[in-house]
Amino acid sequence: MAVVGELFGDDLVPREPRELAPGAVHVPGWLSAHQQRWLVDRFREWTAGPVPLHSSVVRGHPMSVRTVCLGWHWRPYQYTREAVDVNGNRVLDVPDWMVRLGRSALDAARGPGAGTTYTPDTALANFYDDDATMGMHQDKDERSRAPVVSLSLGDTCRFRFGNTQTRTRPYEDVELRSGDLFVFGGPARLAYHGVMRVFPGTAPADCGLDRGRINITLRETGLS
Numbered sequence: 001m002a003v004v005g006e007l008f009g010d011d012l013v014p015r016e017p018r019e020l021a022p023g024a025v026h027v028p029g030w031l032s033a034h035q036q037r038w039l040v041d042r043f044r045e046w047t048a049g050p051v052p053l054h055s056s057v058v059r060g061h062p063m064s065v066r067t068v069c070l071g072w073h074w075r076p077y078q079y080t081r082e083a084v085d086v087n088g089n090r091v092l093d094v095p096d097w098m099v100r101l102g103r104s105a106l107d108a109a110r111g112p113g114a115g116t117t118y119t120p121d122t123a124l125a126n127f128y129d130d131d132a133t134m135g136m137h138q139d140k141d142e143r144s145r146a147p148v149v150s151l152s153l154g155d156t157c158r159f160r161f162g163n164t165q166t167r168t169r170p171y172e173d174v175e176l177r178s179g180d181l182f183v184f185g186g187p188a189r190l191a192y193h194g195v196m197r198v199f200p201g202t203a204p205a206d207c208g209l210d211r212g213r214i215n216i217t218l219r220e221t222g223l224s
């Protein structure tokens with residue numbers, strides 16, 4: 001059995017890119033281990049920057065996820081340059097490499113050339129500890145309807161991707177693992193989605209994160 005496990009363990013069966021719904025594409029294992037470690041290091045730099053990790057307060061309740069933003073600071077339901085609900089400091093800029101990363105992510109998910117004009121001007125980097133979740137929501141505080149590019153690092157999570165009309169069924173649960181890319185744009189851009197749970201201790205040893213999960217979403221705000 002041990003041998004079969006080594007040959008056909010979950011980690012070794014290739015997971016192919018898949019379109020869950022028109023505009024919603026999951027590309028498993030898109031980031032190399034080296035890229036994952038490098039992004040985890042950048043995340044640590046951001047959290048040591050002008051605005052620390054913080055829990056946004058949604059309808060009076062702090063989210064269990066803690067977030068640091070680049071480019072624009074997000075709070076429900078608006079973007080500002082300064083983190084007015086944290087310490088008033090201006091957030092770090094979106095680095096050029098992140099725009100290139102977003103473009104190649106779209107090329108990978110939707111085909112060569114799909115990312116040519118994509119210019120994300122904000123990134124929300126979320127940290128999930130063992131118990132953190134994110135309820136079903138739409139990403140709709142952006143004026144632009146350009147795709148959202150999502151990158152996962154560290155522990156695996158159960159991600160729920162639903163429909164544009166309701167928080168409820170139909171939806172599909174997928175596992176997002178360290179290195180996975182998920183893109184939602186086009187007809188799926190306003191689909192409800194959320195993180196049902198994190199699976200502690202599932203991060204690969206070489207991803208640079210011992211505990212917890214990081215998710216980075218790149219977006220175009222459409223603001224100037």
Ligand SMILES: O=C(O)CCC(=O)C(=O)O
Nearest residue numbers: 124126139159195215217
């Ligand atoms: O953590 C995730 O995979 C999703 C994050 C998300 O939906 C958000 O930041 O709006």
Ligand SMILES: [Fe+2]
Nearest residue numbers: 137138139193
């Ligand atoms: Fe979201």
